[in-house]
Amino acid sequence: MHLTSDRLYLSHGSRGCPSYCWLRIYQAPDRTVVIATEVNENPGTSITNMAEHLATEVTRTFGLSSDTLVWIEHYPARLVIGGRPRLAESFDLVTFTCTPQGLRAPQWQRISQAEVEALIGQPLALQPVAEPPLSHRQEAP
Numbered sequence: 001m002h003l004t005s006d007r008l009y010l011s012h013g014s015r016g017c018p019s020y021c022w023l024r025i026y027q028a029p030d031r032t033v034v035i036a037t038e039v040n041e042n043p044g045t046s047i048t049n050m051a052e053h054l055a056t057e058v059t060r061t062f063g064l065s066s067d068t069l070v071w072i073e074h075y076p077a078r079l080v081i082g083g084r085p086r087l088a089e090s091f092d093l094v095t096f097t098c099t100p101q102g103l104r105a106p107q108w109q110r111i112s113q114a115e116v117e118a119l120i121g122q123p124l125a126l127q128p129v130a131e132p133p134l135s136h137r138q139e140a141p
Helices: 051-062 113-120
Strands: 002-012 018-028 031-038 069-075 078-081 084-087 090-099 102-111
Touching: 002 051, 018 051, 031 051, 031 113, 051 069, 051 090, 051 102, 069 102, 069 113, 090 113
Parallel strands: 031 069
Antiparallel strands: 002 018, 018 031, 069 090, 078 084, 090 102
């Protein structure tokens, strides 16, 4: 698969608040894999709480087919206390029901990093995402 986008993405979460995630989009002729990573500095709605809105918006913004979409939620290890993460890194495969209004009724299934790598056909480089300061962030086109 080819990595076609790897960037910070702005969406509007609950009550229109700015919500950020890191998007990686991998494309092949038969499917598109989107990995949405929750960022530590996200001031808005989490990727889980706005899953159907975010997935619908991303498919429309990037012209992706809902029929061949594979959506992965990724949470890095977080809540570091005393140098140790309190919440382990996680990956979830999220499936949706396609409707004329967009993607609805998300269902989550925990998967491993190895399973994600099998889906994209390559190792997943998960170095820390360099996030620009909030004052320098711009809306995605």
